[in-house]
Amino acid sequence: GGIITQTPKFLIGQEGQKLTLKCQQNFNHDTMYWYRQDSGKGLRLIYYSITENDLQKGDLSEGYDASREKKSSFSLTVTSAQKNEMAVFLCASSIGRVTNTEVFFGKGTRLTVV
Amino acid sequence: GDSVTQKEGLVTLTEGLPVMLNCTYQTIYSNAFLFWYVHYLNESPRLLLKSSTDNKRTEHQGFHATLHKSSSSFHLQKSSAQLSDSALYYCALSDHYNQGKLIFGQGTKLSIKP
Numbered sequence: 679g680g681i682i683t684q685t686p687k688f689l690i691g692q693e694g695q696k697l698t699l700k701c702q703q704n705f706n707h708d709t710m711y712w713y714r715q716d717s718g719k720g721l722r723l724i725y726y727s728i729t730e731n732d733l734q735k736g737d738l739s740e741g742y743d744a745s746r747e748k749k750s751s752f753s754l755t756v757t758s759a760q761k762n763e764m765a766v767f768l769c770a771s772s773i774g775r776v777t778n779t780e781v782f783f784g785k786g787t788r789l790t791v792v
Numbered sequence: 793g794d795s796v797t798q799k800e801g802l803v804t805l806t807e808g809l810p811v812m813l814n815c816t817y818q819t820i821y822s823n824a825f826l827f828w829y830v831h832y833l834n835e836s837p838r839l840l841l842k843s844s845t846d847n848k849r850t851e852h853q854g855f856h857a858t859l860h861k862s863s864s865s866f867h868l869q870k871s872s873a874q875l876s877d878s879a880l881y882y883c884a885l886s887d888h889y890n891q892g893k894l895i896f897g898q899g900t901k902l903s904i905k906p
Binding site: 718719722726779781 | 796798801825829834835836837838839842844882886893894896897898899
């Protein structure tokens with residue numbers, strides 16, 4: 679089996695600050711994802727990447743940047759943190775563009791903006 | 793576009809009673825896959841069960857669901873709730889158009905009381 683490691687687990691930022699979340703996977707999966715989890719809104723896709731150096735926007739990409747410099751890692755940047763923002767960001771990976779493939783998740787990074 | 797609807801944000805049940813979490817979906821593609829993911833507190837979301845076969849019951853860890861394409865539904869059921877079933881449950885959809893990306897519903901928090 680494999681594991682997805684997200685760092686940091688907790689992130690406290692200030693309004694307007696640029697914040698970076700990191701994700702590593704050892705499944706050797708091609709596709710990686712960043713989801714945002716908000717109560718009552720489900721998991722919303724921010725960015726995904728189907729291979730190294732590929733980036734595809736999800737429904738919630740505004741206000742975020744992403745980077746996939748290696749197959750095993752995928753980082754997400756909040757370009758300007760919004761005051762009182764609180765959310766959990768989940769990194770995930772899967773084999774590839776197959777409709778029935780299982781998606782594996784990390785434990786999340788909890789962001790609080792003060 | 794594709795969408796998944798979970799109307800109940802919170803379901804509270806007494807231990808031992810049956811569980812039913814509703815999920816309906818919209819897609820124009822006939823080969824859609826439907827998934828249930830479970831997210832326990834302080835853990836990673838993980839796959840509970842999945843199906844693409846019409847009218848076939850799928851079971852895992854005491855839970856079951858049947859995909860009904862005629863009504864676009866994939867409700868999650870369990871005959872007897874346990875305290876340990878308390879978690880956040882997400883229904884999700886994947887199809888050829890989305891190239892394996894998951895579209896999640898809003899999530900249902902299941903709270904089981906003694």
